[in-house]
Amino acid sequence: MTCKGCSTSVIVSEEEIDTLVEEQLQFEEDLANDVLYKERLELCRSCPSLLYNTTCSHCGCFVKFRAKLAYKKCPFPTGAKW
Numbered sequence: 689m690t691c692k693g694c695s696t697s698v699i700v701s702e703e704e705i706d707t708l709v710e711e712q713l714q715f716e717e718d719l720a721n722d723v724l725y726k727e728r729l730e731l732c733r734s735c736p737s738l739l740y741n742t743t744c745s746h747c748g749c750f751v752k753f754r755a756k757l758a759y760k761k762c763p764f765p766t767g768a769k770w
């Protein structure tokens with residue numbers, strides 16, 4: 689699967705995502721605790737809107753990043769799942 693605007697693959701490894709998330713979270717202060725984070729990721733894993741096992745189709749975020757931000761909500765259109 690490639691990007692619509694170029695030929696770059698949109699498939700990213702878990703290791704690459706973990707590195708990106710770790711880097712980006714350095715700038716964040718309001719983080720979900722581990723229990724809440726795991727609950728959110730479990731809901732994402734069973735969600736039909738999860739693409740490539742990594743990305744929310746509604747916001748385009750890596751769910752490993754969005755779920756870690758305490759102040760974020762799930763953007764599922766008919767009602768937030770978390």
Ligand code: SF4
Nearest residue numbers: 732735744762764769
């Ligand atoms: S809609 Fe919500 S539960 Fe589904 S993948 Fe996106 S953030 Fe996760």
